[in-house]
Amino acid sequence: MRVEKVNLLGLTREKLISFFKEIGEKPFRAQQVMKWIHHFGVDDFGAMTNVSKALRAKLQEIAEIRGPEIVSFDESSDGTRKWVVRVTSGSCVETVYIPENGRGTLCVSSQAGCSLDCSFCSTGKQGFNSDLTVAEIIGQVWMAVKSFGPPASSEVRSVTNVVMMGMGEPLLNFDNVIDAMNLMLDDFAYGLSKRRVTLSTSGVVPNLLKMIGKTDVSLAVSLHAPNDELRNELVPINRKHNLQALLAAIDAYMDSLPDNSRVVTIEYTLLAGINDQPEQVQQLIRLLKDVPCKINLIPFNPFPHSGYERPSNNAIRRFQVALMDAGFNTTVRKTRGEDIDAACGQLVGSVMDKTRRSARYEAQRQGSSEVVKIVEQVS
Numbered sequence: 001m002r003v004e005k006v007n008l009l010g011l012t013r014e015k016l017i018s019f020f021k022e023i024g025e026k027p028f029r030a031q032q033v034m035k036w037i038h039h040f041g042v043d044d045f046g047a048m049t050n051v052s053k054a055l056r057a058k059l060q061e062i063a064e065i066r067g068p069e070i071v072s073f074d075e076s077s078d079g080t081r082k083w084v085v086r087v088t089s090g091s092c093v094e095t096v097y098i099p100e101n102g103r104g105t106l107c108v109s110s111q112a113g114c115s116l117d118c119s120f121c122s123t124g125k126q127g128f129n130s131d132l133t134v135a136e137i138i139g140q141v142w143m144a145v146k147s148f149g150p151p152a153s154s155e156v157r158s159v160t161n162v163v164m165m166g167m168g169e170p171l172l173n174f175d176n177v178i179d180a181m182n183l184m185l186d187d188f189a190y191g192l193s194k195r196r197v198t199l200s201t202s203g204v205v206p207n208l209l210k211m212i213g214k215t216d217v218s219l220a221v222s223l224h225a226p227n228d229e230l231r232n233e234l235v236p237i238n239r240k241h242n243l244q245a246l247l248a249a250i251d252a253y254m255d256s257l258p259d260n261s262r263v264v265t266i267e268y269t270l271l272a273g274i275n276d277q278p279e280q281v282q283q284l285i286r287l288l289k290d291v292p293c294k295i296n297l298i299p300f301n302p303f304p305h306s307g308y309e310r311p312s313n314n315a316i317r318r319f320q321v322a323l324m325d326a327g328f329n330t331t332v333r334k335t336r337g338e339d340i341d342a343a344c345g346q347l348v349g350s351v352m353d354k355t356r357r358s359a360r361y362e363a364q365r366q367g368s369s370e371v372v373k374i375v376e377q378v379s
C-alpha cells in the first residue's frame with residue numbers, strides 16, 4: 001500500500017519540529033528545512049545542501065513539498081497578478097497580488113466557495129465547496145513569492161502584506177487559517193509583521209472571540225450595513241450574530257492586542273440605493289462613534305445577475321466625505337486588475353469561464369492572443 005507523503009509546506013514550525021522528532025532528528029532541522037521551503041522556494045529535497053544526504057533520501061521517501069496546482073496565471077497592465085489554483089477537492093480558488101505605493105499585497109483564499117451567502121458576493125452564490133488545507137493556504141504565498149524569482153536581494157520584498165480577503169470565510173476554516181497565518185509571521189517562513197497580515201471576517205462572532213490569545217494579526221470586518229434589519233438581508237450571518245454581538249467581539253479582540261494603537265478596518269461595500277444613502281451614513285457614524293477604526297469603502301463590483309449596482313462616483317465621494325467630516329479615516333478601495341477580472345467579488349463566474357478556457361488551451365497547445373496563459377511552472 002502506498003503511504004501518503006507528508007506535505008512539509010503546510011507544517012508550522014512547531015509541527016515540523018514534531019515531525020523531525022518523530023523520525024529521530026534534531027529540532028534544528030525544522031528551521032533549516034523551513035528556510036529552504038519558504039525563503040528559497042525550494043520544492044526538491046535534493047537542493048537542501050546543508051542537510052545530510054542520508055536525511056535528504058529519507059525525506060524524499062516519506063515527505064514532499066507540494067505547491068498549488070496552477071490552472072491559470074494572468075498579469076494585468078497595472079501589475080496586478082492573478083492565479084487560479086485547483087485545490088484537493090477539485091474546485092478552483094483565486095489568489096491576487098496587488099502592487100501599490102511600494103507595497104505588494106497578496107489577497108489569499110481560505111475556502112473554495114463560502115456557505116455564508118452574502119447577497120452581493122459571487123463567491124457566496126457558489127455555495128460552500130471545501131476548506132483549504134494549511135498547505136493550500138500558505139502555498140498561495142509560496143507561489144506568489146516564487147513568481148518573482150529567487151530572493152536574491154532581501155531588500156526587494158515582493159509580498160509585503162497579506163489579506164485573507166480572497167474566497168471563503170477564514171473564520172470558518174479556523175485551525176488551518178491560524179496555522180497558515182502563523183507561517184506568514186514566522187521569521188523562518190515569511191516573517192511578515194502582524195500589522196501586515198489581515199484577517200477579514202463577515203462576523204463569525206464565536207470564532208472571532210476564539211482568535212484571542214491565538215493570534216494577533218490585524219482585523220477587518222465586513223460590515224456593509226449600519227443596522228440589523230439591512231445587515232440581516234445583506235450579510236445573513238447577522239441573523240445569528242447581530243451587530244451588538246459583533247461590535248462586542250471586535251472590541252474584545254482589539255483589547256486583547258498588546259499594542260493599543262491598532263484599529264479595526266471596517267469594510268463597507270457600497271450598493272447603489274441600498275446602503276449608500278445619507279440616512280445610512282448617519283447611522284453608520286452613530287454606530288461606530290466609539291469604535292477605534294478606519295473605514296474602507298468598496299464600490300460594488302458587479303457580476304452577472306447580481307441584482308445590484310455600483311453607486312456613481314459622486315455618491316461614493318459624498319459617502320466618504322460625510323464619514324471623514326465625522327472624523328473617520330476613510331478610504332475608497334480602488335479597483336485593480338479589472339482587465340483580468342481580479343477585482344473583489346468578480347471571482348467565481350470568471351474563474352469558471354477561465355478554467356474552461358484554460359483547459360481548452362491546454363488541449364490545443366497553441367499560441368494564443370488571450371490574456372489567459374497556462375503556467376506549467378512558476379520560475
Ligand code: SAH
Pocket residue numbers: 118120121122164165166167168169170200201202221222223267268269298299300301302303344345346
Ligand atoms: N469572507 C470574508 C473575506 C472575503 S471577501 C469577508 O466577507 O469578510 C473580501 C471583501 O469583499 C468583503 O468585505 C466582502 O464583503 C467584499 N465583497 C464581496 N463581494 C463583493 C462585490 N461584488 N463587490 C465589492 N465587494 C465585495
Ligand code: SF4
Pocket residue numbers: 114115116117118121122123124125166167168169202222
Ligand atoms: Fe462568504 Fe465573505 Fe462572500 Fe460573505 S462576502 S459570502 S462571508 S466570501
